[in-house]
Each structure stands twice: as C-alpha cells, then as structure tokens.
Amino acid sequence: MARLTSWVARGLWGWLRRNADVRAGTRAARRFAAYGPGTSIAFPTATVFGEPWIALGAHTLIGADITLSAGMLPGMDLGPEPLLRIGDGCTIGRGSHVVAHCSVEIGDHVFTGPYVYITDQNHVYSDPHTPVGLQWPQDAPVRIGSGTWIGANAVVLPGVRLGRNCVVAAGTVVRPGVYPDHSVIAGVPGKVVRRYDEEAGWEPPLRPDGGAHPARRGCRGPAPPPD
Numbered sequence: 001m002a003r004l005t006s007w008v009a010r011g012l013w014g015w016l017r018r019n020a021d022v023r024a025g026t027r028a029a030r031r032f033a034a035y036g037p038g039t040s041i042a043f044p045t046a047t048v049f050g051e052p053w054i055a056l057g058a059h060t061l062i063g064a065d066i067t068l069s070a071g072m073l074p075g076m077d078l079g080p081e082p083l084l085r086i087g088d089g090c091t092i093g094r095g096s097h098v099v100a101h102c103s104v105e106i107g108d109h110v111f112t113g114p115y116v117y118i119t120d121q122n123h124v125y126s127d128p129h130t131p132v133g134l135q136w137p138q139d140a141p142v143r144i145g146s147g148t149w150i151g152a153n154a155v156v157l158p159g160v161r162l163g164r165n166c167v168v169a170a171g172t173v174v175r176p177g178v179y180p181d182h183s184v185i186a187g188v189p190g191k192v193v194r195r196y197d198e199e200a201g202w203e204p205p206l207r208p209d210g211g212a213h214p215a216r217r218g219c220r221g222p223a224p225p226p227d
Contacts, residue, residue, distance in 0.1 A: 021040045021041060021042050021043050022040065022041040022043075022045075023039075023040050024036060024037050024038065024039050024040075031051035031052065032051045032052070032054050032055065032056060033051070033052055033053060033054055033055040033082040034055035034056060034057075034082070035056050036056055036057045036058030036059065036060065036088065037058050037059070038058055038059035038060075039056050039057065039058060039059060039060045039061070039062075040060075040061055040062065041062040041066065041068075042061075042062065042063050042064040042066070042094075043064060044064055044065065045064070045065070045066055045067075045068075046065045046066055046067045046095075046097075047067040047068075047069060048066070048067070048068045048069070049069050049070070049071070049073075049074040050069050050070030050071045050074065050076070050078065050083070050084075050100075051070075052070075052078075053070035053071065053078045053079075053081075053082050053083045053084065053100075054068055054070050054082060054083070054084045054085075054086075054100075055082040055084070055085045055086070056086050057085075057086060057087040057088035057089070057090065057108065058088045058089070059088060059089050060086055060087070060088065060089060060090040060091070060092075061090070061091045061092070062086075062090075062091075062092045063091075063092060063093050063094035063095065063096065063114065064094050064095075065094055065095045066092065066094070066095070066096055066097075066098075067096070067097040067098065067099065068084065068098050069084075069098075069099050069100065070082070070083040070084050070100045070101075071083070071100075071101065072101065083100040083101065083102065083103055083104065084098060084100035084104045085104070085105045085106065086098070086106045086110075087106060087107045087108035087109070087110065087146065088108045088109070089108055089109045090106060090108070090109065090110045090111065091110075091111045091112065092112050092116070093112045093113045093114035093115065093116060093152065094114040094115070095114050095115040096112055096114065096115060096116040096117070096118070097116075097117045097118070097119070098118045098119075099117075099118070099119040099120070099121065100119075100120055101119075101120055101121040101137075101139050102120050102121070102139040102140070102141055103120060103141035103142070104118060104119070104120050104141070104142045105141070105142070105143045105144070106118075106144045107143075107144060107145050107146030107147070107148070107164070108146040108147070109146055109147050110144055110145075110146065110147070110148050110149075110150070111148075111149050111150070112149075112150040112151075112154075113150065113151045113152030113153070113154070113170060114152050114153075115152055115153050116150050116151075116152070116153070116154050116155075116156070117154075117155045117156070118142060118144070118150075118155075118156040119142070119156070119157070119158060120139055120140060120141055120142045120158045120159075121137050121138070121139045121158055122137060122138060122157060122158050123135065123137050124136070124137060124138050138158070139158060140158035140159035140176060141158075141159070142156060142158060142159070142160050142161075143160070143161045143162065144156070144160075144162045144166075145162050145163045145164040145165070145166060145181065146164050146165075147164050147165035147166075148162055148164070148165060148166045148167070148168070149166075149167050149168070150168040151167075151168055151169050151170030151171070151172065152170045152171070153170055153171045154168045154169070154170060154171060154172045154173070154174065155172070155173045155174065156168070156174045157173065157174060157175055157176055158176060159176030159177070160174050160175070160176055160177065160179070161177070161178045161179065162174070162179050162183070162185075163178075163179055163180045163181035163182070163183060164181040164182070165181060165182050166179055166181070166182065166183045166184070166185065167183070167184045167185070168185050168186075168190070169184070169185065169186035169187075169190075171188070172185055172186050172187060172188065172190040173187075173188045173189050173190055174190040175189045175190060179192060180192075180195065181196075182195060182196035183195050
C-alpha cells in the first residue's frame with residue numbers, strides 16, 4: 001500500500017509539474033496587469049500576490065519556487081500602474097525572488113540564474129532603540145536594462161540601475177547606483193570589474209579566446225586549467 005501511495009503521489013506531482021504552470025489566457029494569468037503570449041510561470045510557485053500590479057511580457061519563462069510580489073500584503077490598492085514589470089523574452093531562474101513596493105522594471109531578454117533576489121525595499125537601522133524589523137523600510141526604484149545576465153544567488157538592492165547587456169557575477173551583491181551599459185559587476189559588495197568602450201573595446205581586455213569554454217568553440221579536448 002505504501003509503495004502504491006508513493007507511486008501515485010510521484011505520478012501526480014510529475015503531472016502537475018508538466019501541466020499546472022500558469023499560461024497566458026488562463027484564469028490565473030488574467031489576474032495580472034499584463035500577461036504576454038507564450039509566457040509561463042512554472043509549478044509550483046512559492047509566493048505570488050499583487051498580480052493586478054505585475055505586468056509580464058511575451059515569451060517570458062519564470063522558474064518554479066518563484067516569489068513575485070507587489071506591495072506589502074495581498075489585497076492592497078497600489079494605484080493605477082504596475083509596480084513590477086518584466087519584459088519580453090526573459091528567463092527568471094528557479095527559486096528567485098522579485099519583490100516590488102514602488103517600482104521594479106526588468107527589460108527585455110534579461111536572464112537570471114537560480115535563487116536571485118531583486119527588491120526595491122530594504123530595512124533601515126537608524127533608530128538604535130527600535131528593532132530593525134519594526135522600523136519603517138525605505139524604497140528606491142530598481143531598473144535592469146535589456147539583455148542583462150544575472151548569475152545565481154546574486155542580490156540586487158534598492159536603487160540599482162543596471163544598463164543594457166550588463167553581467168552580474170554569481171553571488172554578487174549589487175549596491176545602489178548607476179551601472180553603465182556593458183558593465184561586468186562582481187564581488188561583495190559588487191564593483192565594476194570590466195567595461196566596454198566603443199573605441200577601446202573591453203577594459204581590461206578579454207582573453208584571446210574571448211573567455212569561452214572549449215566546448216563552446218567546438219573543441220572536444222579537456223578544459224584548460226584555471227588562470
């Protein structure tokens with residue numbers, strides 16, 4: 001009996017994983033401010049609320065165990081405009097959290113690894129006599145430019161403005177500030193470690209092979225040792 005129950009449970013879970021995603025045109029999708037064709041939120045989700053203030057573009061894929069939220073709590077009236085916008089052709093990795101209270105805007109063709117955290121609100125600690133969690137938080141809009149890649153476990157803090165085609169290395173904590181187009185940001189705290197200039201090219205220069213793994217160049221040999 002236990003084996004039968006386990007088999008049924010695994011089969012049902014597998015069916016849900018394949019068929020219970022939120023797709024354009026479904027009742028769940030219609031709760032959003034916008035939900036483009038070809039867009040899907042994988043099953044299961046972690047936390048999704050504030051859908052009337054979340055706008056998703058076309059052909060965007062959002063991984064399982066995701067948190068998408070607008071506002072502090074479900075059921076709040078947040079005004080006439082979406083607070084969270086994700087553009088066309090994006091992929092948001094499994095287990096990521098995108099939390100909007102004033103404005104989070106993610107451009108087109110933005111890709112993230114798993115477990116990325118993006119928020120426009122943070123706690124403050126200015127009052128030394130009040131627990132940090134009870135002090136009123138501060139908001140600052142977040143803008144992530146089109147074509148950007150954000151690596152696994154990265155954190156994007158309130159007040160960040162990433163330009164187009166930026167790269168955020170895995171595990172980076174991106175602090176508030178403006179980061180130009182074609183910046184590579186890495187570290188804790190995150191710093192620009194490479195930039196592209198129209199005249200000078202990449203500074204510092206890329207390796208002669210462009211940094212590509214041999215498998216990406218069609219080479220069947222073993223990967224070279226680390227630099």
